[in-house]
Each structure stands twice: as C-alpha cells, then as structure tokens.
Amino acid sequence: MTTMTLLQAINDGLRTEMKNDDRVLVFGEDVGRNGGVFRATEGLQEEFGEERCFDTPLSECGIIGTAIGMAVYGLRPVPEIQFLDFIYPAFDQIVSEAAKMRYRSGGEYTCPMVVRSPYGGGIRGGHYHSQSAEAYFCHTPGLKVVIPSTPADAKGLLISSIRDEDPVLFLEPKRIYRTMKGEVPDGEHVVPLGKGRIVREGRDCTVVAWGAMIETCLKAAEAMEAEGRTIEIVDPRTLVPLDEELILESVKKTGRLVVVHEAPRTGGFGGEIAALAAEKAIAWLEGPVRRVTGFDTPFPYTLEGLYMPDPNRVVRGIQQTFDW
Amino acid sequence: MTERTGIRPEQAMKMLRTMRTIRQLSERIIPLYPKDVMETPVHLCIGQEAVSAGLCIHLRDEDLMVLGHRTHGPALAKGLPLKSLVAELYGRTTGCSHARGGSMHVYDGEHGIPGSSAIVGGNIAVSVGLGLGRKLLGSEGIGVAYFGDGATDAGVFWESLNFAALKEVPVLFLCEDNGLSNVMPKSEHMFADPARIAGEFMPVYRADGTDVLSVYEEAGRAVAQVRESRGPAYLHCTTKRWMQHQGVLEDDLPYNPIDPEKDCPIVRFEEFLLRTRLATPGELAAVGEEIERDLDEAFAFAEASPYPDPEAMEV
Secondary structure, eight states: OEEEEHHHHHHHHHHHHHHHOTTEEEEETTSSSSOOSSSTTTTHHHHHOTTTEEEOOSOHHHHHHHHHHHHHTTOEEEEEOSSGGGOGGGHHIIIIIITTHHHHTTTSOOOOOEEEEEEOSSSOOOTTSSOOOHHHHHTSTTOEEEOOOSHHHHHHHHHHHHHSSSOEEEEEEGGGTTTOEEEEOSSOOOOOTTOOEEEEOOSSEEEEEOTTHHHHHHHHHHHHHTTTOOEEEEEOSEEESOOHHHHHHHHHHHSOEEEEESSOSTTOHHHHHHHHHHHHSGGGOOSOOEEEEOOSSSOOSTTHHHHSOOHHHHHHHHHHHHOO | OOOOOOSOHHHHHHHHHHHHHHHHHHHHHHHHGGGTOSOSOOBOOTTOHHHHHHHHTTOOTTSEEEBOSOOHHHHHHHTOOHHHHHHHHTTOTTSTTTTSSOTTOOOBGGGTBOOBOSSTTTTHHHHHHHHHHHHHTTOSOOEEEEEEGGGGGSHHHHHHHHHHHHTTOOEEEEEEEOSEETTEEHHHHOSSOHHHHHTTTSOEEEEETTOHHHHHHHHHHHHHHHHHHSSOEEEEEEOOOOBOSSBSSBOOOTTSOOOTTTTOHHHHHHHHHHHTTSSOHHHHHHHHHHHHHHHHHHHHHHHHSOOOOTTOOOO
C-alpha cells in the first residue's frame, strides 16, 4: 500500500498496465513531453518511449478515430481528452463508430479503448473546463461509463477498464485530483466494473452520488447526524453498467432516495436512478425521490459555487424526502 | 483507353472478374429490391467498379481497409465472399455481419475488412489507427481509408491527413470521386481540390477511375509508396455514378450525363482485352456466365438462411 492522491493513482494505474501489457498505448494533447496538463501521464513517455506515449495534434475527432482503429486490431489505446468539455468534436467517433462496433459487426469486432478525461467543476474553469457530460454517454448503448471517487478505485477501475473488451469513458473528477488522498494497493489492483460500493452506512435515507460529489454528500451526512438521521451513501462507481442491485437494496432498507450530481438536472443520470427506484422499489419508498443537481444552464463563470451542489443543498434534498 | 502491355493476363482477368461481379450483383439487386426481400438500403456501385478492382488487386489480407457507405464494390474486390454479402443484404445470420450490419456495415476479418461506416468520413480516422497499429505491431500490412469526394468536406478527413503525415502512418487515402454528394455536384460542396492540398502532407497519385488500367497503375505506385516508406499516400480516382445515391433507380441529373459506352469501365476494359488478344469473346462470355452461377448460388444461400432470433436483441 502507498498513500497517493487520486491523480497519482491514475498515473500508477496507467504505468502498471503499460508494464503489464505492451499493447497499451497512451496518447492525446500534451500527454507525452509535458506529462499531461494535470500531470496524469507524467513520466510515461520517459519510461515507455514515444511509441507508447505520444502527443497528438489538437484534433479530438482524429485522436479518437485513430484510437478506434488501433483498438479493433490488437492494441489497447488509452487516449486522453484534455477536458471532457473538449470531447464534443470526437462525439461522432465515440457514438457512431466505437459504441456500435460490436453490435454492427454481429460480435466479430470489439473496440477495447479507454477514453480518459477530467470532468466536472470546482476549479473555476468556466464554461468549457467544468462540464459533466456523463449522461450523453450513458445514453449510448455500447459504451461503459466509469467514474472513480477514491485513489484506490481510480487505479483499480482504470485497470479493469483497460482490460475490458468494450469502449469505456473513464471520467476523472478533477476537483479532487490532488485533494483526495488514500491508500492504494501496489502493483496489480483490480476493481470490477458494475460493482458499486457503500461509502457510508445509514438507515434513514439513501444518497446516490459519484465523483467529487461523494465528499459533498459525506459532509451533508455528517450534518444530518445532528438531526438524528443516518444517511447511507452509495457510489455506483460505474454508471454503465449500473449496480442496480446495490442501489435497490439500499433504497429498500432506508425507504428514501436522493440522487446528487453536478450535471444539469434535465436528462441527467439522476433521472435514470429515480426511474429505477420507481420501477423496482416503489412499494418501499416512504417519500418522494429528490434530485440535487446542477442547473439547466450552461456551466456558469462566476456563479460556480451556487451551481455546484454543496452540503447544504444536499441536506435540504434529504430533508425534502421527509417533509413533503 | 491507353495501350499498356505490362499487365499479366491473369491479373487482367481477375480485375475483369471483380468488376463484372460487382456489376452483375447490382443488376440482380435492381429488380429484386422493390420486392422488399432485402432488409437494407443499398448504394450501388455501377460505373465505379474500376476503382475497387484496380486498387484491391494490389492489397493483401493483412492490409486493413475500412469503407464508407457504398460498400459492395470495394468489399467484394477486397475478398468478401459473395454469398456472405448477399446474406447480409437479406438480413440473415449467415451474413458477413450476422444480420446486424446491412449493406452499409460489412465486416470480414479474414480478408482485412474491419468494417464500414454510414457516417460519411467516419471511417477515415479509423483507417489511420489501423495503419498505425499495423506499424506498431510489426505487420507489413497497411491501412486503407476508402471514401468518396463527399467525405473530403468533413473535418475528420483533414485531421486524418495531418495525423497520418505527422506520425508517418502507413495508410493509403483512396478518394473515389464520383463528383456527387447525393445530388450535390462537387463544385457546390467542396471549394478546393482536396488532392492538391493533400500533396502538402503526402505523395499524391491520380487515376482515371473509369479506366481500370489507369487505377491499376497508379494504385500500384501508391500502395508501393505506403509499403516502402511506411508512411501515408493519397490516391484520387475520378469516376462516375450511374445510379441515384441510394436505391435502384438510374441517375437523371442534368449535370451528371452518362455515356454507357465511354463511361463504362467494363466496356472499355473488355475492348482492350479483345484488342490486345488477352481474351477472346468466348472467354469474356464465360466469365459472365460463371458469375451468374455464383450469384444463383449466393442468392439461394441467402434465401435459405435464417433470420436472427428475436430473443437475441443484444450481441
């Protein structure tokens, strides 16, 4: 075990899998010489050479298209999109080519590619360095969507993603890149996709959240203790595939559900989790499902603090499942 | 057609056979298509056969080619078995994509066809990745991006030229320029000559895509360039589309006049074969008859094959 930040754990995960499997390649804008704008790929070019870790033009569509071609014929590309906000030029390649490769070939070809990208607000990045776009990709059959919230999970989920036969969007909560520290197993460490975790046990209300929102929800849960209510926090870790069982089990136990995400409310993945509870746990619900989310506006510039769910908003959301 | 003597008779006959297979398959599809026996939209290749035949004779199974939406010609030329294609058009599980792809999404791992995309230009960057993968994995194969003039409008086309040149990727960019993007003439959808600008990034070759010998020669040079340099090249082939963009009706656009003799790569090539005594009229007729038998077999195979199990929605 080594104590690492979330960022160091991602770097360690990449290094571990590049050592383990020489089909693994890392490339993107500034990832080679510079080691990545957030330093996630630091030292990889020195260690593995320019063939396996290289810089690309500012060309997201080309980067992902190239990665797809590599993936369908024997390599394990891990391209980086510098900020998730920059992924839209590559949206077509991800949605039209990568996601459909297995299906439209009748299972003859798969596309084992991991697109890594920092996402989310909290670094005062403004409109185009802060967005949470996970829902677009969750809505696309054929893709997996993975979001770690701890250093150990970041490493273990990243290694599982690289070993997966299908395309994975690996979204990294950049706000907690350096602030989130924890013990990370050395060497081989695998966290399976599709298995969530109980971050904190509780009896009175289930809160489902991911990425940097876990910390926010933990603070809210502590505040609720003062009111004599214990809150259970579930981190699905992977939105697709979703650990439905874990969420439903928790909701059936507590009878209440709040979903928290940074992304805008309408069409956000919170709606999907609310629907899951409505479809499969309605008889256990004792109050309305609440969503605590970003707003239905572009990500703001100066109002970031108001836009992002904070512990007070989460507390209010939880209270509304009791008082209605 | 210019006189050329360098071509070996067996290569000449192979190209003829490829072109006639593409043509005769199209001619079979035309009367059948309105009967709705096929499950897919079709983009026929009549008039454009020489580009596929003249290129693919230089390619090997280890060369990986990704196609656009007009797949039948290049896929057959690259080696996709006829019955595998026809079964896919019929939406049967014995099809090359197991009834999940259709005309626009054909796959054949054995013959180096890792797919095709109905998104115009969507295949180009994938081909660059295939070429780069060939190089990194130590294969002698190359990537081939097979696209039409409409794809040169797309940003990803230009991104791919840049990427391939910067990273010295062994990939051939093959532009099958039929002068039309659906019904838009090229002059209305592309301001410049993409092949000329591609010359800033890589060696460019140009061929008459209605003359299979012209394509054969220029594609030979372009493929050799990619193989030897382990870097990219661009091959531009002008040709003519006889049918409408999609479906089985003839094109009647006033700005796309077709001369069924002069514009026909098969008529032109057969004249050449007879004139140079590479084939006799009897041999030419025999090729056509043999293909008719192959088609009978392929369509019977497709019709007798099962539809996918409705329970098996997921792959």
